[in-house]
Amino acid sequence: xxxxxxxxxxxxxxxxxxxxxxxxxxxxxxxxxxxxxxxxxxxxxxxxxxxxxxxxxxxxxxxxxxxxxxxxxxxxxxxxxxxxxxxxxxxxxxxxxxxxxxxxxxxxxxxxxxxxxxxxxxxxxxxxxxxxxxxxxxxxxxxxxxxxxxxxxxxxxxxxxxxxxxxxxxxxxxxxxxxxxxxxxxxxxxxxxxxxxxxxxxxxxxxxxxxxxxxxxxxxxxxxxxxxxxxxxxxxxxxxxxxxxxxxxxxxxxxxxxxxxxxxxxxxxxxxxxxxxxxxxxxxxxxxxxxxxxxxxxxxxxxxxxxxxxxxxxxxxxxxxxxxxxxxxxxxxxxxxxxxxxxxxxxxxxxxxxxxxxxxxxxxx
Amino acid sequence: xxxxxxxxxxxxxxxxxxxxxxxxxxxxxxxxxxxxxxxxxxxxxxxxxxxxxxxxxxxxxxxxxxxxxxxxxxxxxxxxxxxxxxxxxxxxxxxxxxxxxxxxxxxxxxxxxxxxxxxxxxxxxxxxxxxxxxxxxxxxxxxxxxxxxxxxxxxxxxxxxxxxxxxxxxxxxxxxxxxxxxxxxxxxxxxxxxxxxxxxxxxxxxxxxxxxxxxxxxxxxxxxxxxxxxxxxxxxxxxxxxxxxxxxxxxxxxxxxxxxxxxxxxxxxxxxxxxxxxxxxxxxxxxxxxxxxxxxxxxxxxxxxxxxxxxxxxxxxxxxxxxxxxxxxxxxxxxxxxxxxxxxxxxxxxxxxxxxxxxxxxxxxxxxxxxxxxxxxxxxxxxxxxxxxxxxxxxxx
Numbered sequence: 077x078x079x080x081x082x083x084x085x086x087x088x089x090x091x092x093x094x095x096x097x098x099x100x101x102x103x104x105x106x107x108x109x110x111x112x113x114x115x116x117x118x119x120x121x122x123x124x125x126x127x128x129x130x131x132x133x134x135x136x137x138x139x140x141x142x143x144x145x146x147x148x149x150x151x152x153x154x155x156x157x158x159x160x161x162x163x164x165x166x167x168x169x170x171x172x173x174x175x176x177x178x179x180x181x182x183x184x185x186x187x188x189x190x191x192x193x194x195x196x197x198x199x200x201x202x203x204x205x206x207x208x209x210x211x212x213x214x215x216x217x218x219x220x221x222x223x224x225x226x227x228x229x230x231x232x233x234x235x236x237x238x239x240x241x242x243x244x245x246x247x248x249x250x251x252x253x254x255x256x257x258x259x260x261x262x263x264x265x266x267x268x269x270x271x272x273x274x275x276x277x278x279x280x281x282x283x284x285x286x287x288x289x290x291x292x293x294x295x296x297x298x299x300x301x302x303x304x305x306x307x308x309x310x311x312x313x314x315x316x317x318x319x320x321x322x323x324x325x326x327x328x329x330x331x332x333x334x335x336x337x338x339x340x341x342x343x344x345x346x347x348x349x350x351x352x353x354x355x356x357x358x359x360x361x362x363x364x365x366x367x368x369x370x371x372x373x374x375x376x377x378x379x380x381x382x383x384x385x386x387x388x389x390x391x392x393x394x395x396x397x398x399x400x401x402x403x404x405x406x407x408x409x410x411x412x413x414x415x416x417x418x419x420x421x422x423x424x425x426x427x428x429x430x431x432x433x434x435x436x437x438x439x440x441x
Numbered sequence: 442x443x444x445x446x447x448x449x450x451x452x453x454x455x456x457x458x459x460x461x462x463x464x465x466x467x468x469x470x471x472x473x474x475x476x477x478x479x480x481x482x483x484x485x486x487x488x489x490x491x492x493x494x495x496x497x498x499x500x501x502x503x504x505x506x507x508x509x510x511x512x513x514x515x516x517x518x519x520x521x522x523x524x525x526x527x528x529x530x531x532x533x534x535x536x537x538x539x540x541x542x543x544x545x546x547x548x549x550x551x552x553x554x555x556x557x558x559x560x561x562x563x564x565x566x567x568x569x570x571x572x573x574x575x576x577x578x579x580x581x582x583x584x585x586x587x588x589x590x591x592x593x594x595x596x597x598x599x600x601x602x603x604x605x606x607x608x609x610x611x612x613x614x615x616x617x618x619x620x621x622x623x624x625x626x627x628x629x630x631x632x633x634x635x636x637x638x639x640x641x642x643x644x645x646x647x648x649x650x651x652x653x654x655x656x657x658x659x660x661x662x663x664x665x666x667x668x669x670x671x672x673x674x675x676x677x678x679x680x681x682x683x684x685x686x687x688x689x690x691x692x693x694x695x696x697x698x699x700x701x702x703x704x705x706x707x708x709x710x711x712x713x714x715x716x717x718x719x720x721x722x723x724x725x726x727x728x729x730x731x732x733x734x735x736x737x738x739x740x741x742x743x744x745x746x747x748x749x750x751x752x753x754x755x756x757x758x759x760x761x762x763x764x765x766x767x768x769x770x771x772x773x774x775x776x777x778x779x780x781x782x783x784x785x786x787x788x789x790x791x792x793x794x795x796x797x798x799x800x801x802x803x804x805x806x807x808x809x810x811x812x813x814x815x816x817x818x819x820x821x822x823x824x825x826x827x828x829x830x831x832x833x834x835x836x837x838x
Binding site for chain 1: 443444446447450717720723726727728731732734736738746749755756758763818822823824826827828829830831833
């Protein structure tokens with residue numbers, strides 16, 4: 077029995093940490109955000125050199141065939157450094173979709189290029205994961221897609237996009253397909269790209285070689301674990317920044333970190349967030365090895381980190397006092413990153429309802 | 442990451458299951474309130490003999506003498522919980538005094554006290570807190586003054602559970618009034634039958650007297666009944682408190698409680714609708730399920746760290762705070778799901794589960810306060826876990 081990271085996993089996380097500390101410092105994040113550059117090429121290149129984009133691609137297709145827990149360790153670091161870089165879609169959900177439901181030809185066409193980082197993939201599955209808003213929904217008929225999908229992830233420069241239709245089918249659409257319009261959605265979080273995709277008779281290839289519904293489920297589960305891990309990393313960075321700031325800022329002749337009111341805020345953040353790490357690890361491990369538990373654990377990991385993340389984001393900001401509220405300090409990049417994580421792929425209320433449905437305690441909608 | 446235990450542990454689990462199959466009829470039905478019942482004592486002896494409790498205590502002191510193996514301890518706990526059988530006794534003598542004597546006692550003290558304590562024959566109480574010394578325990582004022590080969594003890598202790606039924610007390614007293622507060626304390630052990638000890642029950646908000654106050658008036662105790670040296674009591678007590686905090690906030694207890702609430706919400710109805718079908722209560726259940734699961738997995742993580750002799754750092758420091766809070770919130774959900782029935786108590790008509798949800802809700806608040814208050818826990822987490830500065834001492838007026 078061993079519930080913890082292996083030496084290899086610790087090394088992996090340290091190497092990602094070291095690289096991101098170097099290539100994604102606050103001033104780089106700020107420069108990218110100012111230009112709405114959500115997939116910074118230099119950061120993407122550094123990650124590609126570490127093999128990040130091939131982690132979940134099977135070895136037969138030029139990837140490393142690693143686990144979702146490994147990917148969660150990377151996602152945690154991306155959150156920690158609020159990195160403007162694609163990952164959850166192009167390196168996790170899209171490879172899962174193509175490997176799970178793609179034909180041999182589709183796998184051969186895309187997986188090696190995704191693994192090397194030569195091609196990028198986006199995903200448009202928000203309606204399936206979070207429910208449809210503003211009349212969104214895509215219908216598939218005769219190899220053509222029509223309708224619209226909101227909150228598509230990492231689609232800005234994607235070569236290929238995995239799209240879920242209203243019936244639960246999955247499709248591959250070329251990023252430059254005729255009839256596809258991308259409308260940028262500007263969110264609070266300028267480190268990640270969101271688009272509305274409008275489909276007007278867009279040519280699509282169905283991903284229909286495996287069980288598409290089960291594959292869509294796997295994509296959502298994996299995506300939720302990545303967002304939970306992202307919040308874990310971003311949240312811990314906020315706690316560390318709050319502790320450091322409280323150790324320097326003086327009022328009433330002493331550092332504010334020596335006031336119990338401030339210390340207790342920090343202790344509460346840490347004691348709420350650290351159990352999330354155990355839950356994220358378990359959810360990722362369940363995805364890898366315990367399929368019966370995977371969806372429930374992914375839902376709970378997403379829901380709980382969403383709630384705790386909101387608490388940490390506001391509390392860490394309060395510890396910074398007025399400075400926390402300024403743009404100057406840049407703390408808001410973490411606040412907003414956590415804010416986006418919470419809403420994407422199922423809000424806490426939504427995933428808890430799903431968790432009840434999965435256990436037979438509520439009727440499916 | 443590997444949640445399988447492996448062949449050695451699977452074999453051990455099979456042995457535990459064999460024991461349970463062969464002996465489950467001998468499990469006690471009546472446990473005794475303050476002192477273990479005869480049935481409990483017999484069960485305890487059987488468990489020790491089979492290495493299912495007191496497992497790592499050396500044979501010469503009445504234990505089973507196995508090498509420490511935290512995974513085997515967990516397997517025993519899992520199997521006994523699954524079979525709904527009582528585990529070995531876990532009173533303050535066994536969980537706090539025995540480890541302390543093993544670490545710091547003289548050979549004579551170990552020989553004399555460990556075995557009868559393990560067997561449940563000698564019951565102990567803990568004399569630490571005083572009316573004026575709670576979170577600031579080291580300020581305690583109960584005095585022990587030298588008189589020949591003895592100490593004469595005067596003072597008062599509070600929050601002393603089982604004092605009314607205990608044979609013995611392990612007690613912190615001030616022996617060196619001139620020393621700094623942490624250095625003037627000694628750890629004494631003596632019989633509760635010693636003349637001059639008065640025990641008064643302390644009734645709590647639950648309506649029961651789970652604790653006592655203990656008064657000492659010229660209580661004469663031989664100086665030799667000190668553990669470690671004079672003035673060493675604070676360090677001895679810290680060694681002991683470490684064992685107590687490990688007991689509070691057990692995530693598996695929360696898991697059991699969660700299952701009870703799931704059952705309750707399936708059985709109880711309001712206007713003929715089951716509570717589990719009510720979206721608001723169900724959402725609260727799901728929030729708590731996530732938190733309980735997180736703490737259970739957190740427990741696995743700490744177990745792994747312990748088995749590798751790694752320090753889990755802040756992950757360990759949060760357990761008491763989180764665990765007690767989650768237990769309290771579980772009881773609160775059960776009360777709320779029961780609506781007006783949730784306030785019934787005593788032997789009222791329509792009472793559910795003997796009123797235990799209200800009892801737990803109140804008693805858990807006591808646990809949030811006891812064993813280091815939630816606020817003291819937060820000081821520990823921020824200072825030792827996050828490296829934040831201590832509160833500066835107020836300037837002398």
